[in-house]
Amino acid sequence: EPTRTRSWRGFGTASPEHLHERNPPFPPRGRFGTSAIPVPEASAAGPELAFYAAHWTGRQWQVGLSGATAFASLLGAxxxxxxxxxxxxxxxxxxxxxxxxxxxxxNGTRAGDRLMLPWKTGQAWSMTTSDDAVAARPLASLAFSGGDGRVLAAGGGRLYRFCSSQAGAVVMVIHPSGLASTYYGMRGVTELRDGSVVEQGDALGRTGSGRPCGGAAAPRAEVAFGLRRGGGAVPLDGAEIGGWTFRERAKPLLGFAERGVLQVLPGGLLANLGPVPAADDSPSSTPSPGKKPEKDGAGPAGAPAPAAT
Incomplete structure (x- = not known):
């Protein structure tokens, strides 16, 4: 089948188990897949992820990675x-x-994808940032844990998996703007085929501690959350997600989330306010017209309880 995913061994510098491709029927004229560079076992860093596209000229393969100029032209063909x-x-x-x-x-300068935090609206989860001893930036990594453990898509888009194995996968959702959100460390990852369309609030998996792309095991069941573009990770400093703005401070080195006068420090509880712009007033408890009430992240929530902030 054209959308079948299987290992493509021997491509690139990453180990074979972290390469997956999609093939058209034989003879192939083009190929597309995902690749990942595994993380060293003791590292808390996230894996490097890339898509690749390839075209058979009749004599050789032309290959381009996401972020490179050739990638767009190869996908176009x-x-x-x-x-x-x-x-x-x-x-x-x-x-x-x-x-x-x-x-x-x-950062809200341009209309984006109205992302929410990746769990059920109204729940408050604990936030963890990078260890200052091993990371130059406190928001180099961001993880969430708690609630019912169900990880939801922060926004609608197309879903792809990297390092997929029995231990889980890195899930990426590419949103309509071209910005992508990533979810790492989950268990029970959705079995949707790569390229499937998901909506905001759709279930992606559950918090876990596995690391199929390598790296240090998480001390608790959590989901590592990040933003990416084809050229690499997108810094979270200044990012507006679900009504909260994420900030970094140099003295002392600290990553935190803020909304108005409220600040949530690492280890604190962060309430999911739903897909609302950070500049909005506290959202109403009345559902928005046209939103499906059964979607966990579809409608706005009331202001968080004091304990959540």
Whole structure:
């Protein structure tokens, strides 16, 4: 089948178990897949992730990684049995997104994807940031734990998996703007095929401590959350997600979330306010028109209880 995912051994520098591709029927004219560079066992860093696209010229393979110029042109030449035009356009948008464009999408300067925090609206989860002893930036990593443990899509888009194995996977959702959100350390990861469309609030998995892409095991069941573009990770400093703005401070080195006069420090509880802009007033408890009430993240929630802030 065109969308079947299987290992492609011997490609690139990453170990074979971290490479997956999608093939059209034989003879292949184009290929598309995911790759990941595993994290050293003791490291708390996240894995490096990339998509690749390849085209057979009749004599050799031309290959491009997401973030490189060749990636867009190779996707543009992808046969229809490899991926739909809509998926190709989204992946090209992801690959071409610049650091400056990503910054304007996440800090509210430009209309973005109205992302929410990746759990059920109204629940308060604990926030963990990077260890200052091993990371130069306190928001180099961000993890959440608690609640019912169900991890939900922060926004709608197309879903892809990296390092998929029995231990779990890194899940990426590419949103309509081209910005992507990533979810690492989950168990019970959704079995949707790569490229499937998901909506905001759809279940992706449950918090866990496994690390299928390598790295130090988590001390608790959690989900590591991040933002990416084709060229790499997008800094979280200044990011507005679900009504909270994430900040870094140099003296003392600290990462935290704020909303108005409220500040949540590492280890504190952060309430999911739903997909609301940070500049809005505290959201109403009345559901928005047209939203499905059964979606865990679909409607706005009331202001968080004092204990959550």
């Amino acid at each position: 992808a046969p229809a049995d490899l991926m739909s035009p809509a998926e190709s356009r989204l992946l090209r948008r992801y690959g071409a997104l610049s650091a400056a464009q990503a910054a304007t999408l996440v």
